[in-house]
Amino acid sequence: MTSSSESILLLVPHVKLKKNEGELYLMSERLGWMVGNKDSFNVSHKYSDIKTQKISPEGKPKVQLQVCLHDGSATTFQFVNPSGQAEQMADRDKVKDLLQLMLPKFKRMVNKDLEEKKLFLSENPQYRQLYMDLVKSNVISAEEFWSDHATQFIKQQQETKNATQQDVGISASFLADIKPQTDGCNGGVRYLLTSDVMASIFRTYPSVKQKHLKCVPNKMTEEEFWKKFFSSHYLHRDKNINDTKDLFTDCGKQDEQVLKQDLTTAINDPLLDLTALNDIEDETSGTPSNAKINNIAHQNMIRRFNQHSILVLKASEQAAGAEPATVEAAPPKRMRLQEALTYDDLESNESNPTVQLNLCRIERYLNGPPTTVPSHAGVNKNGSSTGQAIDPNTFKSILGRWMRGGGDRYNPLDVLSSATAVTVLGELSIGGSLMRGPQPNSAIHLTSELQKELKELYVSLSEILKHFWAAFPPSTPELVQKTNRMIDALHKFNQAKLTPYEQKLIQASTSSEAENILRPLRFQLQAAIRKHSQLSERRPLPRTAVSSM
């Protein structure tokens, strides 16, 4: 059944698909084909899935149209209008034209998506490697990769979706950017206003927008309105303040009022003294009259700036959108004063709640593991060896003799006899008993390329395994399906990746070594497969659900 919300843009009867005759529907988002007497589509392609369309060349007996999809497959429709080939061609052209119209719209969407993915892969080499290993080798499908495995991408996408889009602001020089064009015949100057410029003007001068809404359709034409606007003193009031009334005089007044209102409502900070910001007249500058004019011009300028700032602030409050944009009420004066007087970093930070370490075995904590062994219980075996036999007095005399052994009584032979020295030298020379290190590990001899490949295998396998085990316990049919999918992927991985790599390893070294190197990988693989088969024995799994996907 086609959903009722879809509008049918074109219906072409007498279209053959694989020897069956039916009707071709072109809807707003997809095309579909159904056998005449049915009520559901046998074939349906979304426009966004379609890469291109192809038509059979002129003069061929069959009039055909082929749509090629992004996944490489294609569907060919043959137009078999009984009225003859001319009609068939007409039918086909209708479809072709409409498709030509529709496809670019959806193509942009697809391209954007593709580009995003491409960008993501180029920015994240580990995911690119994973993509190459898992998708290119058909271990898992591309959709699965993007939806399940590229978690970071999904997160990124959601973030961009969630992020509220910010309005593009108005260029500061938008009025200056309107370039006057000299009009040849009238000697006047022409301005070209685009709708963008108008929108900018409206946003800068909200009162002008109101005026425009009021006047334009009924009182004057668009052109007149803008002419008046540009010549009005409202726009130029900074330059010339005394002028006769014109259309925009009340705009100025209105602005003034809005400004005043904003001033009273927005600033309710008891500690803020705006009068302190007053410009102090510079007495040394020029004649008094000159200074006054300057002052008025300055004030106007400042007023304009202030108005502009208020508009900017309002715009930013609006942009906050969903979040409550209410300005929080200014805190009471006392609190504000308190705030100004106290400094957080000068306060003692006693308030930090500390958790007391509740040690019930302090010696264990201080000394580490073996302290609970009674130290006399043979930790130190010094005394237990032959030394025990020596008599303290003998020891004392030996020691005493040694203490007095320096100086004249020094006997060089007490230090080293030449025979011992030669023996030691033998031990320390190459081949000597002390020079034999631990046996080198055979795995070290892998070439860097094979090593890199091995690492990639590990990454890919653990990615699939991660998803396999994440589905445990498979309590829902979806989870069961997921384990099935992952097991399929594991089998594919074994065939497409592990086995070829093993061959390479065997060529590079020996088969036993290859087995050694791959043992952990195979172990992981087998563990998952064993678990899965146990599961399927206990409860027959709906394998069909997988194959139909």
Added chain:
Amino acid sequence: MEDKEERIETSLVAIVIDATPAKKFASQPLDGSSMMNRIFDSLIAFGNAHLMQASHNKLAIIACNSKSTKFLYPSMDGNSRSYQNRPGQYDMFAKVDSDVRHGLGELILNDLTDNDSTKSDSLLGGAMARALCYIHRVQRELSLSHQLKPRVLVVSGSCDSALQYMTFMNVFFTAQKENVVIDCCMMDTDSGLLQQGCDITGGQYLHIPSVAGLLEYLLWVFLPSPSCRSKIVLPPPTKVDYRAACFCHHKLVDIGWVCSVCLSIFCKFSIMCTTCNTEFKLNRPAIVPAKSKKRARIE
């Protein structure tokens, strides 16, 4: 760059002597003397050999037993004892000889009167810590034209000092931070802890098969400074066992459970750390006893 080349390298070797097995070695006769004499004489000879290598070289010798640690050289006694040099002997060598003989002998004799030196472990960790402190001081006092290349040489014959596990580890990591190399020459016994220390600080660990040839081993393996060791063929590094012992059964474990609060190591999972009473909340509410609710507030 230039002044770096001009800085004079000063190599400081701090020898840490473990004196606890002295009795054991004293009972082994050797060429009319005893093994103990041989070892101590070898150490003096090695110290002097180091001093002889370059006039800027510095030496420190610290000895320890189970009761105390003691600076043998430079002597901390203050009043320098009179010493006797053999005809033609370099003054400093004679001083080293005399100081070590006197200091070490005194240390052992003092311990002997207490009479139970073998009952507990030697304070090797403390002695190494003192060596590091000394190195630190020398480093600070050294003029800028000199560059200190410090290392510690531990000569020991006792088993792993279990009581001082933490001290050892602290010493090792401090040394690593201070760029002090720890070398170790073990007689008779092997020490897993010191192996780790040498590995951590990039030093040489050697378990010598015959104590009688100690001096030869010392001169051959430990006299060359760490910087030139890469150029000579030395015994290959031993495979260091970094496994930790669990706190509950003192078994070495490959993979264990570590308390996230006090870092105690356990070989089996339990719901409460027996060292600090922290309860571990895993996703198994059924097992947690009802008592835990009271404690939950503390955490």
